[in-house]
Amino acid sequence: MPDEAPDPAAGQRAGAMTGKVVVLGVTGGIAAYKAVSVCRMLVDAGCHVVPVMTRDARRFVGEATFSALASEPVMKSLWGEPDAIPHTRLGRRADLVVVAPATARFIGSYANGISDGLLLATVMATRAPVVVCPAMHTEMWEHPAVQENLEVLARRGVHVVSPEPGRLAGGDEGFGRLAEPGRIVDCVLGLLAGDHSKAGDHSKAGDHSKAGDHSKAGDHSKAGASLSGVHVLVSAGGTREAVDAVRVLTNRSSGKQGHAIAEAASLRGARVTLVTTTDRSVPHGIEVVRVESAAQMEKALLERSISAQVVVMAAAVADFRPKAAFEGKLHRSDGLPEILLEPTPDILMELSRSRRPGQLLVGFAAETEKVAERAKLKLLAKGVDLMVANDVSAPGAGFDADTNQVLLIDAAGSVEEIPLASKHAVAEAVLDKVARLMGPGRAPGQG
Ligand SMILES: Cc1cc2nc3c(=O)[nH]c(=O)nc-3n(C[C@H](O)[C@H](O)[C@H](O)COP(=O)(O)O)c2cc1C
Structure with missing residues (x-):
């Protein structure tokens, strides 16, 4: 288990989100271990957490850990899940999808609409808010491709929880460290709390008939009172x-x-x-x-x-x-x-x-x-x-x-x-x- 700093906000979060379905995407970065804490904090806050791991994420953390801590066993593939069309079903069930950590590869694929895997297909298929938490070495983080891909995602309404400075893999120091789990969870719970129209959204989620809806996909409910236009x-x-x-x-x-x-x-x-x-x-x-x-x-x-x-x-x-x-x-x-x-x-x-x-x-x-x-x-x-x-x-x-x-x-x-x-x-x-x-x-x- 990762070291866990005392989390002063844990008490305030406890049980607040009964039954909200959060898809937790974990991709193949060194910070995948921190997603274990994110998973546990979301479960403690009352969320129903469905973990989705990429193949490379499973090289970093065993799926058994997430299966044991989350609300459902880990989902891994578009093929071979009990559900024949797992990505659309998951996308519709989700009240929110959070990807932590999000690799440069995931961010690039998502920004370009490439859906070659369960997690990418799910974020493409959902109308729920999506939170992306990048984590990578400073050189990768500063690469124009990563920055431009994130700009594209942010413009489309994806919430980006920016990384932080600190210790990176291999003893390096710099920018690109995954945001602390508490910050990620606060962002997720804030979005879920502000999502008053969610019940109605569920029925609309599968309605792809209106082309114009795509531009609205980014107009997710905001945490707390809206400051839209201010x-x-x-x-x-x-x-x-x-x-x-x-x-x-x-x-x-x-x-x-x-x-x-x-x-x-x-x-x-x-x-x-x-x-x-x-x-x-x-x-x-x-x-x-x-x-x-x-x-x-x-x-x-x-x-x-x-x-x-x-x-x-x-x-x-x-x-x-x-x-x-x-x-x-x-x-x-x-x-x-x-x-x-x-x-x-x-x-x-x-x-x-x-x-x-x-x-x-x-x-x-x-x-x-x-x-x-x-x-x-x-x-x-x-x-x-x-x-x-x-x-x-x-x-x-x-x-x-x-x-x-x-x-x-x-x-x-x-x-x-x-x-x-x-x-x-x-x-x-x-x-x-x-x-x-x-x-x-x-x-x-x-x-
Ligand atoms: C030891 C190691 C650590 C890595 N850490 C990161 C990382 O922190 N961030 C990142 O974007 N890629 C990292 N990579 C590269 C990704 O694992 C690689 O791009 C992989 O294809 C990502 O797959 P996924 O996005 O499907 O999980 C790392 C690779 C290795 C071997």
């Missing part, structure tokens, strides 16, 4: 301010929470622009702007906020920066440098001042004490609609952790406590609150 602008990460040619002043922000919000908003159908200081990968369909300093972030945000209905300022912007960066590299032999600091632009304040009518502005407050009190003061001072306040000194919360624990404080004074949960779950809670605050009177386009 432009959401999100900032993420800690800014870096140059001291000299090689050194920077920065902070401990990892950008994980901002990226999680951008991903969650995109899954809800929003048009998302993410301004980030990190080099984290960003799922297809999200416009990403990479910046470094507070000044660059301010420019990027102010330019793009003009069209945004929601602005989420999750980035940790430096409060001070060196007045001028030293030329070249400072050396120890030069003696101690005198670094004069000056304030950086107050981006949240600028966004508040320049905001368009009806635009909803969300700020973040990272505090180490008197969290609610300070966050309320910041909300008033900056004139924002919602403040997400977190105690960055609390265990498991704040910078670089995969989990967070926040207070959602709105301008009317309401305080909602979101207990320790994955940053993706916190992102969903923030967006639920945003959707409630937008309300019918602040619907997109009415600003």
